[in-house]
Structures are given as structure tokens and as C-alpha cells.
Amino acid sequence: QKEVEQDPGPLSVPEGAIVSLNCTYSNSAFQYFMWYRQYSRKGPELLMYTYSSGNKEDGRFTAQVDKSSKYISLFIRDSQPSDSATYLCAICSGSARQLTFGSGTQLTVLP
Amino acid sequence: DGGITQSPKYLFRKEGQNVTLSCEQNLNHDAMYWYRQDPGQGLRLIYYSQIVNDFQKGDIAEGYSVSREKKESFPLTVTSAQKNPTAFYLCASSRTVHIQETQYFGPGTRLLVL
Numbered sequence: 001q002k003e004v005e006q007d008p009g010p011l012s013v014p015e016g017a018i019v020s021l022n023c024t025y026s027n028s029a030f031q032y033f034m035w036y037r038q039y040s041r042k043g044p045e046l047l048m049y050t051y052s053s054g055n056k057e058d059g060r061f062t063a064q065v066d067k068s069s070k071y072i073s074l075f076i077r078d079s080q081p082s083d084s085a086t087y088l089c090a091i092c093s094g095s096a097r098q099l100t101f102g103s104g105t106q107l108t109v110l111p
Numbered sequence: 112d113g114g115i116t117q118s119p120k121y122l123f124r125k126e127g128q129n130v131t132l133s134c135e136q137n138l139n140h141d142a143m144y145w146y147r148q149d150p151g152q153g154l155r156l157i158y159y160s161q162i163v164n165d166f167q168k169g170d171i172a173e174g175y176s177v178s179r180e181k182k183e184s185f186p187l188t189v190t191s192a193q194k195n196p197t198a199f200y201l202c203a204s205s206r207t208v209h210i211q212e213t214q215y216f217g218p219g220t221r222l223l224v225l
Contacts, residue, residue, distance in 0.1 A: 008151055032210060043115075043201050043216030044154070051211075088153060092210050098144075098169060099210070101153035 003027055004091055006102030015111050019076040023089035023102045026070065030100075033065050034090040035074045038104065044088055048074065079109045114138065115217035117202050122222045124189065124196060132187045132220045134202030140215075142208040143185035147171060148199040148219075157200075160185055161208040189222060197224050 006023045013019055021035075032051045036044035048063040050056045056063045064073040072091070076083055089102040115136045124130045136143065141162050146154040156169030160179040174193025179185050185204075189196045200220045205212040 004153075006153070041219070041221075043203075043218050045216065046213050049213070090154075098156045098159065099154075099214070101155075103151050103153040 003100050004089060004102045006089055007105055008103050010106040010108060012108045012110060013079055015079060015081060015109055017079050017109070019074075019079050019083070019107060019109075021074040021076075021087050021089075021105050021107070023072050023091070024070055025072070025091050025100075027093065028067075028070065029093040030070075030091045032092050033063070033072050034099070035061075035063055036088040036090060036101075038086045038088060040085070047087075081109045081111045084108045115202060115204055115215055117200075117217040117220050119220060120218070122220055123225050124222060125225050127191045129188055129190050130222070132189070132200055132202075132222070134185045134187065134217060136183055136185075136202075136204045136215075136217075138204055138206075138215065139182070140204035140206050141182070142205045142212070143179065144203040144205075144214065145169075145175070145177065145185070145187045146201045146203065148201060154201065157187065159208065196222055198222060 004025045035048040037047045038044040050063050053065050053067045060077045062075040086104040086106045088104045090099040092099050118133045144159040145157040155171050158177045160166040176188045202217040203214040205214045
């Protein structure tokens with residue numbers, strides 16, 4: 001079993017839809033949870049970062065962490081064609097020196 | 112402009128050849144990283160460096176080598192021992208190696224085998 005599982009998609013939604021992207025993880029020691037966005041043929045960029053259970057909101061984006069279920073989500077409200085990208089979750093424990101990445105979910109928002 | 116540059120954008124390797132990927136940052140970051148990205152597998156860490164003249168192996172270091180002679184530079188050599196080098200290679204840096212520090216990524220180098 002992989003330490004981090006992420007549905008690769010592809011996921012296709014109409015403009016304005018609410019998008020839900022998810023990752024599950026197996027190691028209960030994981031404490032830090034990040035979402036990266038990667039446009040085609042580009043490097044990833046950090047979108048959201050949280051280290052506690054609950055919700056964190058930034059504009060149209062909400063990161064949700066449920067440590068009891070080992071489940072993290074990224075919600076995108078009022079999705080736009082410019083949100084079309086691959087979204088990667090990244091997780092680690094406090095003592096780690098490296099991130100464990102999910103495989104990424106490819107999202108397309110249709111105009 | 113502050114950021115991370117990687118060159119070349121595309122690189123072709125012949126059988127038995129060593130090739131070197133360049134990574135430069137002007138963010139004054141101490142820590143630098145090399146990742147490999149394959150379809151359906153996310154990013155995997157090859158090597159990282161906490162400070163000049165120091166580097167540590169990541170999960171998939173076999174067939175790769177690095178050096179860190181200058182703070183701003185962290186080149187990656189893909190040696191002939193790496194039997195499956197075709198991938199997208201990403202360099203990243205962060206202020207320190209502490210895991211809470213944001214990692215900033217370069218635009219990547221795509222390596223193809225002839």
C-alpha cells in the first residue's frame with residue numbers, strides 16, 4: 001500500500017462547479033498537509049498548507065483535514081478554466097526531511 | 112526576478128552517456144532538492160542538500176549524483192547506471208530544510224533517451 005493515495009482522474013467539470021479533490025494516507029504520524037498545483041509542463045506551486053484537522057480557507061480554495069480518517073481534501077468553489085491543472089497532495093511528519101507526494105489528480109474546467 | 116531556473120528544458124541522452132541537469136536559485140535558500148516525476152507516480156525525491164558541501168540521498172538516489180559547491184547551484188548528474196532515466200526532473204529550494212518551509216519549484220527538465 002502506498003503511503004499516500006490520490007485518484008489520478010482525469011476529472012472534468014463545467015465552469016462554476018465545485019470541485020472536490022482527495023487524498024488518503026496511511027501513516028498516522030503525518031502532521032503537515034499541503035496542496036500543490038502544477039500546470040502542464042511546469043513545476044508545482046504551493047497552493048495551501050495546513051497542519052491541523054479542520055478547514056482552512058483561501059479565496060475560492062478550502063483545504064480540509066480529517067486526521068481520524070486519514071483523509072484530506074481540497075475544494076475549489078466557482079471553478080474557472082484557469083484552474084485546469086494537476087493537483088498534488090503532499091504530506092509529511094514533523095521529524096521528516098522530505099515530503100511524500102500523491103500521484104496527482106488532473107483537473108479540466110470546461111468553459 | 113527571484114526564482115529557480117533549470118536548464119535545459121529538454122535533454123536527450125544516448126546509451127551509456129552521463130548527462131548533467133542544471134539548477135540555479137537566487138532566493139538565498141539554504142536547502143535544495145531534486146525530484147523525479149513519472150506519469151501516475153507523483154514526485155519522488157532523488158537527493159537533497161541542507162547546506163553547501165552537504166547532500167543526502169532521497170528515496171531513489173541510485174544512478175544519480177549531485178554536488179553543492181555553491182549555495183545557489185545544485186546540479187544533478189544522471190549516470191549510465193540509471194537504466195530508466197526518461198522522466199521529468201524538478202529542482203526545488205526552501206529557506207531551510209525544515210519540513211514546514213515552503214519548497215519552490217523550478218520549471219523542470221524533461222530527459223529523453225535516444
